[in-house]
Amino acid sequence: MTNKKSFFREATEAEIKHKNLVKIAELSDIAGLGENDFTILSPLTPRGYESARKFMKHGPEVKPKRYYSSEQALRDGRTPIQLREEAFDGIEKYFYCGYTFLPIGRDRRKRKVSLVECLEGARIYAYSHQVRGAEIIIKPYADAKRVRIDGAEIVCKVPSRTEKQGKINFKLISVPVVDCPEKHSVSLNIGSDHSCNSKRFNIRYKYTDDKEGSGIVNVCAHEIAAYLQVIEHYWNEKNIIPLQMCQFAIPSQKTVDFYLRLGNNVLVRDETLKSEDKLRKMDRADREIALWSRVKKDKHDATFYSKRSRDGDVAEYKWR
Numbered sequence: 184m185t186n187k188k189s190f191f192r193e194a195t196e197a198e199i200k201h202k203n204l205v206k207i208a209e210l211s212d213i214a215g216l217g218e219n220d221f222t223i224l225s226p227l228t229p230r231g232y233e234s235a236r237k238f239m240k241h242g243p244e245v246k247p248k249r250y251y252s253s254e255q256a257l258r259d260g261r262t263p264i265q266l267r268e269e270a271f272d273g274i275e276k277y278f279y280c281g282y283t284f285l286p287i288g289r290d291r292r293k294r295k296v297s298l299v300e301c302l303e304g305a306r307i308y309a310y311s312h313q314v315r316g317a318e319i320i321i322k323p324y325a326d327a328k329r330v331r332i333d334g335a336e337i338v339c340k341v342p343s344r345t346e347k348q349g350k351i352n353f354k355l356i357s358v359p360v361v362d363c364p365e366k367h368s369v370s371l372n373i374g375s376d377h378s379c380n381s382k383r384f385n386i387r388y389k390y391t392d393d394k395e396g397s398g399i400v401n402v403c404a405h406e407i408a409a410y411l412q413v414i415e416h417y418w419n420e421k422n423i424i425p426l427q428m429c430q431f432a433i434p435s436q437k438t439v440d441f442y443l444r445l446g447n448n449v450l451v452r453d454e455t456l457k458s459e460d461k462l463r464k465m466d467r468a469d470r471e472i473a474l475w476s477r478v479k480k481d482k483h484d485a486t487f488y489s490k491r492s493r494d495g496d497v498a499e500y501k502w503r
């Protein structure tokens with residue numbers, strides 16, 4: 184079994200069972216659990232999906248307003264953050280597997296971002312700042328002629344969450360770094376040459392004609408962590424464009440606290456399990472749905488908009 188680095192470690196099922204059992208009325212009450220409390224939920228994945236994996240692949244998506252040409256994006260003029268605010272504040276339920284956006288460049292595969300990956304990306308970024316030797320290293324290749332239209336290419340080295348694993352290398356492409364009309368289309372085309380388990384999800388569909396599967400790129404925590412470092416890098420040069428045009432939702436400290444409760448203070452009673460007590464930890468889909476329930480209740484700005492005056496620096500967030 185591979186061990187997670189201590190920064191990423193969560194309470195085990197056995198450890199959680201030793202805490203004080205508390206009953207809660209609704210999902211949002213998870214936020215009020217003390218460090219030594221735990222609660223038991225029913226599985227959150229709605230009926231009709233045979234597994235958490237299927238739900239994460241085919242469940243409903245939140246869709247910020249879409250554009251089908253750069254002219255259209257430009258005419259509207261709103262930034263990705265504003266579009267997310269509109270979409271997140273408008274949700275009427277919370278059974279979602281993530282939010283999606285459509286590029287308007289050559290690679291038109293739909294980009295899918297789950298809130299769990301946004302949290303994990305923020306966690307890797309905080310880790311890289313709070314633990315010596317874990318820095319995220321980025322090297323932008325911003326060729327002045329092409330960068331306006333194609334965005335910057337940025338080579339990234341991101342630490343792994345697994346013990347004794349070296350840094351992960353990849354390249355982010357189409358990173359918006361220039362304040363020009365093309366920044367809208369550049370940011371929608373954000374991509375990378377990275378591959379890992381969180382992204383691999385759909386790979387087996389590449390060779391079949393499953394339209395959904397072949398048309399989706401799952402954004403993972405490594406890419407989000409790297410992008411946060413890109414924001415910081417350009418911010419230090421007084422360039423706010425990567426932040427302004429960021430396609431990834433950045434959690435508030437309160438959302439981080441809630442997410443930590445999901446991993447450390449909640450068990451799920453799952454009747455399909457063979458074990459006697461039928462308890463397990465929350466799976467990916469449970470966590471994703473719980474996060475969306477938070478968004479539905481507290482809205483975008485309180486949950487997935489990091490405000491320096493309220494939250495401090497994302498790099499300094501408390502994850503333990």
Ligand SMILES: [Zn+2]
Nearest residue numbers: 379403404405
């Ligand atoms: Zn990854």
